Every structure is written in structure tokens, then in C-alpha cells.
Amino acid sequence: MGKFVNNVEEFFSFCKENEVQFVDLRFTDIKGAWHHLTYRMSAVNESNLENGFPFDGSSIEAWQPINRSDMLLKADVPTAFLDPFTADPTIIIFCDVYDIYKGELYEKCPRSIAKKALAHAESLGIADAAYFGPENEFFVFDDVKFVDNINESGYKVDSEEGEWNSNTSYEDMYNTAHRPGTKGGYFPVQPTDSMVDLRAEMMQILEQVGLEVVLGHHEVAQAQGEIGIVFSDIIGAADNVQKYKYVVKMVAHLNGKTATFMPKPLYGDNGNGMHTHQSLWKNGKNLFYKEGEYGNLSETALHYIGGIFKHARAVAAFTNASTNSYKRLIPGFEAPSILTYSSQNRSASCRIPYGAGEKATRIEMRFPDSTACPYLAFAAMMMAGLDGIQNKYIPVGPMDEDLFELTLDEIREKGIPQMPHTLRGSLEALIRDNDFLKPVFTETFIDTYQAYKFEREVFPDEGRPTAYEFKTTYQC
DSSP, rough: OOOOOOHHHHHHHHHTTTTTEEEEEEEEEETTEEEEEEEEGOOOOOOHHEEEEEEEEGGSSTTTGGGEEEEEEEEOGGOOEEEOOOEEEEEEEEEEEEEETTTEEEETTTHHHHHHHHHHHHHTSSSSSEEEEEEEEEESSSEEEEEEEESSSEEEEEEETTTGGGGGGOOSSSOOOOOOOTTOOSSOOOTTTTTTTHHHHHHHHHTTTTTTEEEEEEEETTTEEEEEEEEEHHHHHHHHHHHHHHHHHHHHTTTOOEEEEEEOSTTTTTOOOOOEEEEEETTTETTTBOOTTTBBHHHHHHHHHHHHHHOOOOOHHHHHHHHHHHHTTTSSOOOOOOOEEEOOOOOEEEEEEOOOTTTOOOOOSSOTTTTTTTHHHHHHHHHHHHHHHHTOOOOOOOOOGGGGGGGGGHHHTTOOOOOSHHHHHHHHHHSOOOGGGGTTTTTHHHHHHHHIIIIIHHHHHHHHOOOOHHHHHHOO
């Protein structure tokens, strides 16, 4: 698994061997959404691969004004892979966005920001490599409906695995009655696990596009799954998240279903996270490893954790980037919202996974979710961690007890900090606390990001009545 081409010469040879007809240029906006332009193979040459492809930056939300809209997509040729879903042979290439007005990588391009974060770590002399291993959970539903009008709003999701279908009469089949139930999905065999073949297809196609797949399984909630892939460097890991989400959604779509990485689509059941494993390396040595210490964690690793916890409320604006994110972080559903660390303890927001030896020692931040733009989330966590190393911040912990059993009062008595409770809270924290990001995230980007999130998500969400509000206040 991995690269299919290493340079431009190999790219053209690979395209010729596979009779490629189209070149699909992919780039990521500040929300983490993937966009694309498709060129005929005959129109692609060494010059535009090297110098860039023009596009309209004003058509992407929160990017360029109309009078400065011309920008370039700079192809990262070694990222090329064949699209497994197109009717005609198509090759996909990840791109960075280039600002022709400033003559540099665009300050609002998330992939470019992640590259700058790694360069910053090198410039400090702290690390020359950063490895990330995200775990993206997802739901697969059979049907999704929602409405959002001035006088009505609502949604309905459905899955044959849902316990709400226990008394449903089906026209073309009988009711099997084999369902995982709420919090019962971890992890029964077939027929209760109805997604075995679907996940297998996803896993095989993920390997086709260059990911190294380890395992797949049903997750805790009804209709929920996860596929484990091997970690990569900070850019490769974020690229892999984009591939992963694309494949999962497309395989579900082509099987007449719909996949979502939404953190909390089901009330009363577990949500989707993006647990993120991390380690810093220098000269081939794992900076997070020290044999014999708690969890084999070095002082550098503890300071890194301390930095993330110190800035967690601001970091959350990037790692938990939607209003829905904070519905996943409420107590009672394995919510990783308590900012402490623990070895092998999944109730802490930072877990130290069991691993023998230097290569396997790492930290796992459990609060991020997949509404995050992966490039921004990984970069923000790393910048906070680097700040922690520089300032020698010490995290609360270790705490090996079951933190999910603690009351809110007990959490406060123990002096354990918590994640913010809303997207508004995280964005307000970002406004107050962003100096640690400034070496990489420009002030223009930070201002644009928080303003966009307030205007497009926070204010509209806060202004809408909900069904539960009618239930509790209509008769007042």
C-alpha cells in the first residue's frame, strides 16, 4: 500500500498503463469538504503539473473576494491514485492552493497550514516528523429525511438495525428481529451485525486507493461502524481521512444506503468520534517514549499533552467543529470530555494505548470528531502540543479510575478541566487564546474561520426552535 507514483515521469507512465482519460484535482476548504476540478488527460502536461492549474477562489466559501479570485491548484503528484468509482479511468491528485497575489501557499488552505505546522516543529528543533493515526467512526443508514423551514423543522433517520423497527412490517421481507439495540453494537456477529459485507467492500476499496487497512468492526451504536487504517505522517494521515470518507460514503451510496460521519445523529446512543493517535519523532527516535515511566511516556509527551489541555477549549474549534459535535460530548455516552490522561483507560480524554516498545508508544486524543477538517485539527493539536513542550505545561493526571462514574461536582472538586460544552464556547475561547497558533495559522485565517463558524452554524442553530423546546415550553 502507499504511493503509486513518485514523480511526474512515473505519473505519465502510470496514466498510460491504466488508459487514464481524466485527471481529477482535489482540494479541501476550511470546513474540510473536498472539492474537485476534472481535466481531460490530453490537457495535462508537465508544465501545469509543475506550475499549477487556475481556478476561481471566490466560489469557495470564506475564501477570496471576487476581485482577487484567480488562484492556482498545485498538484502533489505522488498522492495520485485511480478513482475506483468513475465509469471512465480517472486519476485523482491532492492539491495545495497557491496564492498568486502573495506568491506563496494560500493562508486559508488547510493542507498548506498542516505543512507549515510540521515545518514549524522542525524550525524549533523539536521534531522532524509527526505521526497521526485517526480513527473515524461512521453510521450507515437506509433512509434519511430532514426539513428546515420557517414554520417546521425535523429529521428522521432509519436503519434496519434500529431497535425502533422491532415491530415494523416489511413488504418484501419478514422482520428478522436480530438487532444490536441501543449501545449493543460492540460487536455481535451476523445476523445482528448486518454490515459485514458492506464493511468488507469498503476495506477492499480503501486498499485499492492506497490505504493500509488493519481491521473493520461494528461500533457501539446501532448502524455504526469503524475501519482501522495504519497511521501516517501529518499530511498523509489527513489525506487518508479524505480518502476514507470518500470511499465509505460512495460504497454506501452504491449499495443503496447512506453513510454519515456526523457526531450525534441518534439521540440516546453513542456518537461518532475521530480518536487521534499522535507522536513526535526526531532523527528516527520517538520523542514520546521513555521506558519505565508511566505508560512509557517521556516528559516531552507529558508536556505535549499539557499543551493540548491548556489550549483545549480553543483547539476544540478545529477538532470539534460543529454544533452537533457537543451533543456527542455530553456525559453518559463514553464522552471523552474530561481533560486528563490515563494508560489504557478509555474514559480519559487522552488515553495512552498499550504498546510494547518505542515504536508503539503514542498518545490518543479521544475528543476530536470527523466534522473537523483533518488538516486543521491535526495542525491545531500539534501547535498546542509544541507550545506545551516549549512552556513545560503539566497535564492533570494520571487518573486510572472510571471517570464516567464521576459527578460534575466531583470533577470540579478534583480540579479536572473539561472540554467546552458548545461550539460557541470553543469559538469564544479561540478568540481569546490563539497566540499558540500564530506561527502557522495567520490572524486573517483565524478571524475568517471563527466569523464563518459563528455566521453559518452558531447563530442559525441558536435561532431555531427545536421539537424538544415545543415539548417543554409550548404550554408555558
